[in-house]
Amino acid sequence: MSPAAIKSEPEEDNGFYPSPHHKNSKREYDDEEFEFKPKKVKTEHDKKAKKRKHEYEEDEEDEDIKPKKKTKDKKVTEGKKAKKEEEEKWKWWEEERYTDGSKWRFLEHKGPVFAPPYEPLPGNVKFYYDGKPMKLSALAEEVATFFAKMLDHEYTTKDIFRKNFFKDWRKEMTSEEKSKITDLNKCNFSEMNEYFKAQSEARKQMSKEEKQKIKEENERLLQEYGFCIMDNHKERIGNFRIEPPGLFRGRGDHPKMGMLKRRIRPEDIIINCSKDSKHPKPPPGTKWKEVRHDNKVTWLASWTENIQGSIKYIMLNPSSRIKGEKDWQKYETARRLKKCVDRIRNQYRDDWKSKEMRIRQRAVALYFIDKLALRAGNEKEEGETADTVGCCSLRVEHIKLYPKMDDQEYVVEFDFLGKDSIRYYNKIPVEKRVFKNLQLFLENKQPEDDLFDRLNTSILNKHLQELMDGLTAKVFRTYNASITLQQQLKELTSDDSIPAKILSYNRANRAVAILCNHQRAPPKTFEKSMQNLQTKIDEKQNQLSAARKQLKAAKADHKASHDEKSKKAVEVKRKAVQRIEEQLMKLQVQATDREENKQIALGTSKLNYLDPRISVAWYLFNTAESVVLPISSDFTIEKLN
DNA sequence: TTTGCGACTTGGCTCCAACGGG
DNA sequence: CCCGTTGGAGCCAAGTCGCAAA
Numbered sequence: 001m002s003p004a005a006i007k008s009e010p011e012e013d014n015g016f017y018p019s020p021h022h023k024n025s026k027r028e029y030d031d032e033e034f035e036f037k038p039k040k041v042k043t044e045h046d047k048k049a050k051k052r053k054h055e056y057e058e059d060e061e062d063e064d065i066k067p068k069k070k071t072k073d074k075k076v077t078e079g080k081k082a083k084k085e086e087e088e089k090w091k092w093w094e095e096e097r098y099t100d101g102s103k104w105r106f107l108e109h110k111g112p113v114f115a116p117p118y119e120p121l122p123g124n125v126k127f128y129y130d131g132k133p134m135k136l137s138a139l140a141e142e143v144a145t146f147f148a149k150m151l152d153h154e155y156t157t158k159d160i161f162r163k164n165f166f167k168d169w170r171k172e173m174t175s176e177e178k179s180k181i182t183d184l185n186k187c188n189f190s191e192m193n194e195y196f197k198a199q200s201e202a203r204k205q206m207s208k209e210e211k212q213k214i215k216e217e218n219e220r221l222l223q224e225y226g227f228c229i230m231d232n233h234k235e236r237i238g239n240f241r242i243e244p245p246g247l248f249r250g251r252g253d254h255p256k257m258g259m260l261k262r263r264i265r266p267e268d269i270i271i272n273c274s275k276d277s278k279h280p281k282p283p284p285g286t287k288w289k290e291v292r293h294d295n296k297v298t299w300l301a302s303w304t305e306n307i308q309g310s311i312k313y314i315m316l317n318p319s320s321r322i323k324g325e326k327d328w329q330k331y332e333t334a335r336r337l338k339k340c341v342d343r344i345r346n347q348y349r350d351d352w353k354s355k356e357m358r359i360r361q362r363a364v365a366l367y368f369i370d371k372l373a374l375r376a377g378n379e380k381e382e383g384e385t386a387d388t389v390g391c392c393s394l395r396v397e398h399i400k401l402y403p404k405m406d407d408q409e410y411v412v413e414f415d416f417l418g419k420d421s422i423r424y425y426n427k428i429p430v431e432k433r434v435f436k437n438l439q440l441f442l443e444n445k446q447p448e449d450d451l452f453d454r455l456n457t458s459i460l461n462k463h464l465q466e467l468m469d470g471l472t473a474k475v476f477r478t479y480n481a482s483i484t485l486q487q488q489l490k491e492l493t494s495d496d497s498i499p500a501k502i503l504s505y506n507r508a509n510r511a512v513a514i515l516c517n518h519q520r521a522p523p524k525t526f527e528k529s530m531q532n533l534q535t536k537i538d539e540k541q542n543q544l545s546a547a548r549k550q551l552k553a554a555k556a557d558h559k560a561s562h563d564e565k566s567k568k569a570v571e572v573k574r575k576a577v578q579r580i581e582e583q584l585m586k587l588q589v590q591a592t593d594r595e596e597n598k599q600i601a602l603g604t605s606k607l608n609y610l611d612p613r614i615s616v617a618w619y620l621f622n623t624a625e626s627v628v629l630p631i632s633s634d635f636t637i638e639k640l641n
Numbered sequence: 642t643t644t645g646c647g648a649c650t651t652g653g654c655t656c657c658a659a660c661g662g663g
Numbered sequence: 664c665c666c667g668t669t670g671g672a673g674c675c676a677a678g679t680c681g682c683a684a685a
Contacts (some may be wrong), residue, residue, distance in 0.1 A: 032674095131662065173662085217659095223673075228655055238673090239673080239674080239675085241673095241674095243674080243675065249675095249676085249677065250676070250677090251652090251654095251677075252655080254676095283655065283668090297647085297649090298648080299648075299649090300648080302647095302648095305675095307676095308676095308677095310646090310677095310683075311646080311647060311648080312645090312675085313646095313647095313648075313649080315649080322682085323650095326649085326650085327650095330650090374676090375651095375678070375679080376679060376680080377679095378679065378680080379676095380677095380678095381645095385677075386677090388678090390678085390679090418678095419651080419653095419677060419678055420651095420653060420676075420677065421677095421679085422652085422653080457680075458643095458680085458681090461679090461680070464671090471678080472679075472680065472681095473680090474651090474678095474679060474680085486660095518652080518653090519653085520653065520654080521653085521654080523669095525668085529668070529669090530665095532667090532668090536662095577644055601652085601653070601654095602653090603653085603670095603671080604651065604653080607651085607652095608650075608651055608652085609651090
């Protein structure tokens, strides 16, 4: 199923929580909550924060503002643990940053890990052409296996995929093979396909010891290649493994799907490290494309990928100083935007009346970016990628204007494919001036013409830069996502139980995901797991009524006998009922949460858009006994035990 | 002004280890 | 302790944005 098909028309307001771009719920732009100065607030997301509550309390006094740390506490052996902990305590956010544009002074690493070499198929696994078995050359066979592995996927049936694959496959064939194999439809990969299925099955069936061995080998590789030294600190590398060869898929309707993503060799790799470091060694008998020493960039190695001709990088893990600083900066920019967003909004409203078309277009586009959290929308080369758009690249065919719709006036309907070919569909009433402007922009245009023909991202960002230092289109997404979370948390959180609070948090998070249009395909197991949960709830309900009956009986018993023993029995039964009630409530909350989350992906906003300080502040307000927080008093501190 | 490139962030999906309920 | 469920790391594609050459 194509991503576009997965997304259904957006639901009407479900009544549970206001959608940020719903007609009646305007975001409160002028509140001051986002302003808190959390000198003592930790910034990991609340979930993690909850797990590690005690840890926070321990070192409360010397904590400072700190951007989210995405470090995972990996299980390490005892010996390494001490060192690791020491490393984790490094408070880079308390240190000076480079001001000269350099990213580091010293960088040493061991280079990337290459994909394992191709292992030829055993002799009994055959490829058939036109019904007859045919032995392929190693190169041709390798590429054939890529296709064979995908046989179950729908896209091996797609014309473009097959055409691209076949073309690239033929390039890897010997001239003899090339003259023989001329029609993909006559190729039979099924034996190969079955072989790989059996292989993966065998992998699943491996003994504990074998699995352990693999795990240890991975760990060894991680220890050797997964870290680097940057400026006196050992830092985790994000992706130290080179991407293995395979068939390019791409997302959505990609014109290059099926093309061969070729194997990367040491000769393709540019190494970046400091001059005075121990340079990584290429595998025996090979050499690097280049070794350079550029401390104005953060990457350790790079290569040019053959599908789009773009550069791929090996960079550090999000837990690293270099990523963390950037992340922190991003949220600081969003906070600065908060301070002047009113001015900017007034400005673009004024600009709707401008004499100049380009200024009106700029102002309307900015309004969409601000109100709907649309992406900037760079132009893309036609035929190179799937046809997707963002704000500046919207075309006439992507919007429809309705002067009147139901009880609303000036409604704009958006329907287009955005990043990753995820469909954006929204109907939204706009101000009359915006509507009139849109009508003007549409005049004398064809469906495939640009809506904003006098605008592109470069013009827009230049303008934004003039309005505020460091302001670009994407800052609006960050800002509006974070402030939406904050407002929704304030609005939704009740004095309820912890499960209810978690539901509130997830709902606030969902409001953000909806704003940013972060969708997912409903998990394949969704219906089933929902059913299972419902079964559990039903069972729990039965349990509850049984427990209640028993309680009643115990009470009657006690009334009759009035002895200590029966009194105790009543207490026991009462406790049991209470426990089951809690369990039931928890299950029901879980079911609600899951159902609401069916098509919504929370991960991206959590990871990239929500200032972790908001989550931590919320968490502290909702759990802390008596922590005095230097934040606004909107969250009431309460006892929970 | 346009185009292309380089560096970096953001994105959905997959898979598997770890978790927790029975 | 078993086993189904799930969270999240890992993967790698696809964006954004600045800059410099054409």
